[in-house]
Amino acid sequence: MKTIPTEPIGSIPRPDALIDAITGKTGNENIGTLYEQAIDDTLSRLKATGSPVITDGEQTKSSFATYPLEGLTNLAPNGMTINFEDGHTRQLPLLTSGPFRYGNYAVKYLDAAKKKTNLPVKQAIISASALSLIYPPDGIPGYSQAEFIDDLLNECEKDIRQCLERGAYKVQMDFTEGRLSLKLDPSGGVLKHFIDLNNQVFDRFSTKEKQKLGVHVCPGGDHDSTHSADIDYADFLPQLFNLHVGSFYLQLASESDRVRVLKVIKQYLKPDQTAFVGVIDVLDPVIETKETVRDRVLEAAEYIPLSQLGTTDDCGFSPFCDDVSTKRDTAFAKIKARVEGTKLAEEKLFN
Numbered sequence: 001m002k003t004i005p006t007e008p009i010g011s012i013p014r015p016d017a018l019i020d021a022i023t024g025k026t027g028n029e030n031i032g033t034l035y036e037q038a039i040d041d042t043l044s045r046l047k048a049t050g051s052p053v054i055t056d057g058e059q060t061k062s063s064f065a066t067y068p069l070e071g072l073t074n075l076a077p078n079g080m081t082i083n084f085e086d087g088h089t090r091q092l093p094l095l096t097s098g099p100f101r102y103g104n105y106a107v108k109y110l111d112a113a114k115k116k117t118n119l120p121v122k123q124a125i126i127s128a129s130a131l132s133l134i135y136p137p138d139g140i141p142g143y144s145q146a147e148f149i150d151d152l153l154n155e156c157e158k159d160i161r162q163c164l165e166r167g168a169y170k171v172q173m174d175f176t177e178g179r180l181s182l183k184l185d186p187s188g189g190v191l192k193h194f195i196d197l198n199n200q201v202f203d204r205f206s207t208k209e210k211q212k213l214g215v216h217v218c219p220g221g222d223h224d225s226t227h228s229a230d231i232d233y234a235d236f237l238p239q240l241f242n243l244h245v246g247s248f249y250l251q252l253a254s255e256s257d258r259v260r261v262l263k264v265i266k267q268y269l270k271p272d273q274t275a276f277v278g279v280i281d282v283l284d285p286v287i288e289t290k291e292t293v294r295d296r297v298l299e300a301a302e303y304i305p306l307s308q309l310g311t312t313d314d315c316g317f318s319p320f321c322d323d324v325s326t327k328r329d330t331a332f333a334k335i336k337a338r339v340e341g342t343k344l345a346e347e348k349l350f351n
């Protein structure tokens with residue numbers, strides 16, 4: 001029988017005991033055990049949702065964006081600040097000297113998860129464009145921006161290639177700054193620059209490998225707040241589909257006018273691309289019913305060819321390790337609704 005593929009984005013809220021250890025509320029002498037338990041529990045609970053593809057829930061990542069910087073000593077804490085609607089901020093570090101190398105690669109998380117499960121495991125990685133923001137605006141003596149970009153592209157390629165070589169089901173680049181870039185630069189110049197940069201990475205992969213690569217976009221999701229939901233999706237999506245990857249994981253459930261967005265996707269999605277539309281609003285504490293999910297899939301199917309349609313969650317459930325805004329149980333219940341609702345839609349669409 002034909003199916004509609006369904007995949008998570010990546011992160012799951014960490015268990016309370018782990019968050020307490022990370023944030024210093026309790027001692028962290030047994031953090032290794034807590035990490036192991038968190039991965040085990042996440043994999044088994046994701047499996048229990050019926051999800052055909054799973055992740056490690058990013059249980060041991062500092063955040064979706066900063067894991068490559070872990071352990072680096074050439075960083076200062078005063079980089080670009082991202083402002084969220086509710087007033088809270090997240091700040092990137094700044095590079096203080098070259099050469100730039102990742103301190104940590106995503107394959108570490110993939111390997112740890114694959115040891116513990118036989119299900120297909122997907123791995124999220126951060127975009128070259130996001131990390132490009134750590135180069136200081138005033139430059140670094142003896143290490144030009146061009147040299148930095150060369151190093152960055154090599155490192156990002158390596159991050160992806162290692163995951164493919166170790167059998168990742170998909171490698172998904174998180175491109176949350178895509179929509180945000182239109183807020184910082186409404187002319188679209190920065191967005192175009194970001195897309196060019198990421199394509200320079202993707203173009204190092206074969207056509208077949210590109211089908212295993214994807215990109216996730218959303219208006220941000222941290223402490224139940226967004227950073228760029230006020231930027232019109234219709235201005236962003238046409239550019240997005242210029243990225244040279246097979247899969248797009250698109251926030252959609254929380255959009256106020258989904259049909260309008262679906263029409264834009266229909267217009268710009270290319271024949272070799274699949275749109276995984278968000279059918280779960282990760283910022284809403286209310287758990288969707290499977291019927292709600294089914295109806296969202298059926299709605300999307302009116303605009304997107306079935307051979308190019310998949311489903312996902314609007315975003316990861318906890319992109320930063322210390323975010324406690326979404327309960328772990330809620331995340332798993334929502335994922336179960338996505339899987340079951342997608343199945344219900346399948347039965348309607350393929351019968």
Ligand SMILES: [Zn+2]
Pocket residue numbers: 176216217218219220221314315316
């Ligand atoms: Zn997201």
